[in-house]
Amino acid sequence: MAEHKVGIIMNGVTGRMGTNQHLIRSIVAIRKQGGVKLADGDTIMPEPILVGRQEHKLRALAEAHQLSRWSTNLDECLDDPSNRIYFDSQMTNYRADSVKRAIARGKHIYCEKPTGATLQESLELARLAAAAGVKNGVVQDKLFLPGLLKLKRLVDAGYFGKILSVRMEFGYWVFEGDWQPGQRPSWNYRKEDGGGIIVDMFAHWRYVLDNLFGAIRAVSCLGMTHIPRRVDEQGFAYAATADDAAYATFELEGGIVVQANSSWCVRVNREDLLTIQVDGTEGSAVAGLRDCKTQHRANTCKAVWNPDIPNPYHFQEQWQNVPDNQLFDNGFKVQWELFLKHIVIDTPFPWGLLEGAKGTQLSDLGLQSWRERRWIDVPDLTL
Structure with a gap:
């Protein structure tokens, strides 16, 4: 040996x-x-x-x-x-x-x-x-997160039937640095230093969506700089020149529609910092960083809109956890x-590195979509 x-x-x-x-x-x-x-x-x-x-x-x-x-x-x-x-x-x-x-x-x-x-x-x-x-x-x-590995298991098993849509919510409140230190480096909020949530997160969304659900064919994106002034690690105030939130829609091959919100200016009222909900004709799933839960077609409640009475349903109790069935390493x-x-x-x-370039491509096209306020097609990328 x-x-x-x-x-x-x-x-x-x-x-x-x-x-x-x-x-x-x-x-x-x-x-x-x-x-x-x-x-x-x-x-x-x-x-x-x-x-x-x-x-x-x-x-x-x-x-x-x-x-x-x-x-x-x-x-x-x-x-x-x-x-x-x-x-x-x-x-x-x-x-x-x-x-x-x-x-x-x-x-x-x-x-x-x-x-x-x-x-x-x-x-x-x-x-x-x-x-x-x-x-x-x-x-x-992120392909190796337990929650996404469980989600991939469901996709490969054909659990969803025809996948219709995906909703992704990512983010948390990053403190401005004045009364509490920020949890991320200050350069993240300066465009001239390579900062911005579109540049940061769209590289992730590219490989997650491509590998789990299908190739991205088009993007529509609105970026924002919600917090215009922050305080750096030395206690000096600076102008935030990069986007700190992005609201995007992606169209995938096969007609799957993805809505993806990414924000460092959102207070978390969900089960994880990243949640991905997939809805299909036969069932749905919601994955976080480590957990994944499902609701099959046969177990879907027949909800009725009636705002005149208290909600009779406990919606989150109607989902089942996907078991680990394996040990997950970092x-x-x-x-x-x-x-x-x-x-x-x-x-x-x-x-x-070609896959890395695809991530940069999506970031560039997302920024272009924001500037031009329109849908942008995502062409195939080759060497």
Whole structure:
């Protein structure tokens, strides 16, 4: 039994998402479990080197998790042949340049989304990787959430019959930063720094809808900047120049209609921060991050509109929970394990940089729809 050590340059992991999901809950967790186990008894052991601009943060993070390698010099890390993978979770505006440098050095690419600031930039990365022959992947974390895995199980089983519509509600109140610190970085609300909920969330909605229900064919989107002034991490007020809410409708292949609200200016009165309701001719389902519940055609109550009497129905009690039927690991970790297997033993990994470009495409078209106040078709995207 052999151990396959894989050096990974992890650029941008001092940020919230990079630290928690990619480093601690994925790479460190994989190392603690003894690596990724392969069918022949071999293991894959990730060997990360933490890269960033602030030496004190990198050193503290490495020491906290018993890691020996960190650096503020990306080029030196790229020149080291033991580092086979380049991972990027920097701010979006910095990503494309670093990924290009990694591709030019022959590194395999795994990165967060959006993969670029524009569709042209994201497509260029996909084409460069294809021309260089390097393997590549983009984080599609929501596909591995327990609630969405249960929902996919229902779709694959034909539970819904003909799917008619999907309603997605995502968001929560992000504090403005004056009387309570905000839960998200201030750059999220500055367009000039790559912020905005359309750029952030439409990349997610693209792969969720494409993989669960069918390809997106058209989009209509209205964006808003509901909170025009916020306070940053240093206590300074700034103008919020990016959208903090988006109200969209998507048309999918087969005529499925999707309504998707995304907002950082909404107070939650639902069962989860993300809920997806699917209605079909044979049944319906509502999925959150971890849970999923159903109502079959035969169990649907015969509701009657009558506002003159108290509501006689307890609607939410009429749904049944979909059982787990399996153990669910952290979604980021699961996808990291799949990508590491893709690198070492060439197992399939369908979520490459082209899929990332599709997410950027939807963001661009959503912004265009908002500017022009009209429906926009979503053309097929190829290299």
